[in-house]
Amino acid sequence: MTTALITGANKGLGFQTASELAELGWTVWLGARNEQRGVAATAALADKPGQVRFVQLDVTSDESVDAAATTLEDAGDGLDVLINNAGIIGPGVDVAHTQPTDFLACFGVNLLGPVRGDQRPHGAPGQIGPSTNRDGLERHGIDHRDHRP
Numbered sequence: 001m002t003t004a005l006i007t008g009a010n011k012g013l014g015f016q017t018a019s020e021l022a023e024l025g026w027t028v029w030l031g032a033r034n035e036q037r038g039v040a041a042t043a044a045l046a047d048k049p050g051q052v053r054f055v056q057l058d059v060t061s062d063e064s065v066d067a068a069a070t071t072l073e074d075a076g077d078g079l080d081v082l083i084n085n086a087g088i089i090g091p092g093v094d095v096a097h098t099q100p101t102d103f104l105a106c107f108g109v110n111l112l113g114p115v116r117g118d119q120r121p122h123g124a125p126g127q128i129g130p131s132t133n134r135d136g137l138e139r140h141g142i143d144h145r146d147h148r149p
């Protein structure tokens, strides 16, 4: 049984990835920072062959990442693949009006989030980042085409 954890999986690419891995029979930890959205997304995948489990996970919070790591550890299934999917775009203003501080929120989620997750002793041999989802999915034999929500 292959087990994956996907951060930011309550919608978008993360949710679609959770759906496809569960369709393959993988056990999927659906990470979401908001419990209500995470539980709803997990319920939407209840009929998949693989088991989908919600885990609260805010990648900007050491406490949240630690708690999620403990939850996975207690479940005892290990972790084969960590998909660092959670990300934000930022304020979306044009370059001329972008201030250095505008980047801080993006760095917090997009850069430090994966660093935080990667430092936990999960031992996942496969790690996939936001910009490498397609390559990563192909390496695991998953057809990613035509699935943009």
Ligand SMILES: NC(=O)c1ccc[n+]([C@@H]2O[C@H](COP(=O)([O-])OP(=O)(O)OC[C@H]3O[C@@H](n4cnc5c(N)ncnc54)[C@H](OP(=O)(O)O)[C@@H]3O)[C@@H](O)[C@H]2O)c1
Residues within 6 Å of the ligand: 007, 008, 009, 010, 011, 012, 013, 014, 032, 033, 034, 037, 057, 058, 059, 060, 085, 086, 087, 088, 089, 109, 130, 131
């Ligand atoms: N879409 C593209 O064309 C594209 C291209 C290149 C790279 N990417 C990257 O691929 C990833 C997914 O993109 P997407 O289009 O599916 O984005 P999306 O629809 O905006 O989904 C982003 C997910 O990340 C979650 N998230 C945000 N901040 C978080 C935090 N602090 N802790 C945990 N989860 C957090 C969001 O949760 P909430 O619902 O609670 O906000 C949401 O579930 C992102 O990292 C993005 O930068 C996307």
